[in-house]
Amino acid sequence: xxxxxxxxxxxxxxxxxxxxxxxxxxxxxxxxxxxxxxxxxxxxxxxxxxxxxxxxxxxxxxxxxxxxxxxxxxxxxxxxxxxxxxxxxxxxxxxxxxxxxxxxxxxxxxxxxxxx
Amino acid sequence: xxxxxxxxxxxxxxxxxxxxxxxxxxxxxxxxxxxxxxxxxxxxxxxxxxxxxxxxxxxxxxxxxxxxxxxxxxxxxxxxxxxxxxxxxxxxxxxxxxxxxxxxxxxxxxxxxxxxxxxxxxxxxxxxxxxxxxxxxxxxxxxxxxxxxxxxxxxxxxxxxxxxxxxxxxxxxxxxxxxxxxxxxxxxxxxxxxxxxxxxxxxxxxxxxxxxxxxxxxxxxxxxxx
Ligand SMILES: Nc1nc2c(ncn2[C@@H]2O[C@H](COP(=O)(O)OP(=O)(O)O)[C@@H](O)[C@H]2O)c(=O)[nH]1
Ligand SMILES: [Mg+2]
Ligand SMILES: [Zn+2]
Numbered sequence: 001x002x003x004x005x006x007x008x009x010x011x012x013x014x015x016x017x018x019x020x021x022x023x024x025x026x027x028x029x030x031x032x033x034x035x036x037x038x039x040x041x042x043x044x045x046x047x048x049x050x051x052x053x054x055x056x057x058x059x060x061x062x063x064x065x066x067x068x069x070x071x072x073x074x075x076x077x078x079x080x081x082x083x084x085x086x087x088x089x090x091x092x093x094x095x096x097x098x099x100x101x102x103x104x105x106x107x108x109x110x111x112x113x114x115x116x
Numbered sequence: 117x118x119x120x121x122x123x124x125x126x127x128x129x130x131x132x133x134x135x136x137x138x139x140x141x142x143x144x145x146x147x148x149x150x151x152x153x154x155x156x157x158x159x160x161x162x163x164x165x166x167x168x169x170x171x172x173x174x175x176x177x178x179x180x181x182x183x184x185x186x187x188x189x190x191x192x193x194x195x196x197x198x199x200x201x202x203x204x205x206x207x208x209x210x211x212x213x214x215x216x217x218x219x220x221x222x223x224x225x226x227x228x229x230x231x232x233x234x235x236x237x238x239x240x241x242x243x244x245x246x247x248x249x250x251x252x253x254x255x256x257x258x259x260x261x262x263x264x265x266x267x268x269x270x271x272x273x274x275x276x277x278x279x280x281x282x283x284x285x286x287x288x289x290x291x292x293x294x295x296x297x298x299x300x301x302x303x304x305x306x307x308x309x310x311x312x313x314x315x316x317x318x319x320x321x322x323x324x325x326x327x328x329x330x331x332x333x334x335x336x337x338x339x340x341x342x
Contacts, residue, residue: 002245005212009130017126027121038244088270096306108126115120 003043006106007051011058013108018057021113028062028112034105035070036083070103134249137217141224141252151335152220152235154253156275159241161261162285164192165318166327167236171200173328178233178335183207183223185215185240192238203227214245217252234335243268247275254338257281262289266300269307276307283327284315 010029018026033039045063052058070083074090075097081090083103090098145152157163164184171180181203184192193206207223209215215223220237227235237253239246258279260268263286269276276282282304284297301313312330316323 002213005214005245006130009133013126013128013130013133017124021124023124038248106130108128108130110123110125110127112121112123115122 003039004047004051006039006044007047010048010063010108011051011055014111015055015057017108017111018113023111023113025057025059025114026061026111027114028064030064030066030109030112032066032068032105032107032109034068034103036100036103037106039106041065041067066109068102068105071101072098073101074098131248131250134216134218137221138250138252141217141221142254145252145254146338148229149339150229150232150235151255151338152224152237152251152253153331154237154239154246154251154256155259156239156243156246156256156279157241157259157261158243158264161241161259161264162318163238163241163259164195166259166283166285166316166324167238168196168199169318169321169324170328170331171196171202171236173325174234174332175200175202177332179231180234180236181205181227181229181232183220183227183235183237185209185223185238187211187240203232209240212240213242214240214249215251216249220251220253233339234331243272243275247272247278255280255334257283259283259285260300261286262293262295265293266295266297266303269300269303273307276304276311279308279311281312281314281327281330284313285318287315287317287322288319 014026014029033041048063052061071080072083073080074093074095076095077090077093079092083100088096088098155163167182174180182196183205185207186192187209190206193204196204205226237251256279258275260282284300297315304311304313314327316327318324
């Protein structure tokens with residue numbers, strides 16, 4: 001179960017960030033998850049609920065997910081295209097000399113804290 | 117009533133902390149003169165069998181220890197110890213699908229490294245998660261076995277892009293599978309032009325000397341450029 005492992009890393013980073021900012025409770029965590037990052041968003045939020053509720057600071061804290069669409073760049077014709085739709089092969093020139101520009105993110109974008 | 121919230125920007129990859137831990141571990145190992153090889157593959161590709169063969173070829177030339185990662189069994193560590201007599205421990209990942217740098221460090225703490233040149237970490241059998249987590253190893257190697265197919269590099273690009281060596285195992289069954297070694301090389305090259313591809317048969321030992329020679333040379337170089 002890949003997502004549970006990821007959740008533990010998120011918790012570690014969120015707790016560290018909260019400490020750094022002298023925050024006692026975090027009410028929301030916003031993630032950027034790339035479309036081809038291999039993370040299944042529903043699994044991630046399920047695992048999050050289970051693990052976050054065990055942490056005093058994160059009880060009830062909501063995990064919000066922004067999906068980052070995957071975009072591939074073609075090194076031959078210099079065009080960008082949708083990775084999920086066309087895969088490795090450039091739909092414009094058929095080149096395989098392509099690489100992922102974005103869509104692989106597993107990133108904590110921001111945390112939300114109650115404003116007291 | 118709406119609870120007002122304050123937003124604190126983080127913008128940090130979930131893997132960033134682990135990468136820092138891994139770099140620190142690598143540096144420490146370099147100072148100690150210990151070389152760590154991270155060996156990955158799908159379950160059953162032949163990691164343990166290949167290791168036993170490789171250790172037998174190298175154990176007079178290098179001082180070797182092995183860490184076997186498994187979700188919860190001890191079988192592989194025992195197999196290594198019985199077959200080769202070297203120091204071998206089992207790491208339990210407690211359900212995790214990979215090892216990270218911190219878990220690797222904890223494993224290393226359980227070994228006596230004072231007279232060790234090479235530690236091999238047999239990672240959890242899985243082609244996705246281990247590729248995402250730098251263990252702090254000096255090199256990554258993976259084993260692709262013939263029955264898995266020559267198109268694996270296309271399906272698991274990240275794994276192939278992080279590996280310095282791709283060992284193609286179970287060449288004895290090539291006649292029964294629709295596996296094209298040249299196509300496999302081309303697929304690996306597409307993901308990682310630097311990776312070496314070494315075909316072996318761990319069952320008979322054929323080709324394992326090529327892998328062992330590469331490893332011996334690499335350990336020596338690494339220890340020299342301290
Ligand atoms: N035919 C064949 N079988 C092999 C070869 N190498 C390993 N095996 C078998 O593959 C199975 C899994 O091997 P093992 O080393 O335990 O794989 P691991 O899970 O990656 O450590 C065992 O039954 C081995 O005997 C090989 O070169 N040829
Ligand atoms: Mg094994
Ligand atoms: Zn193109």
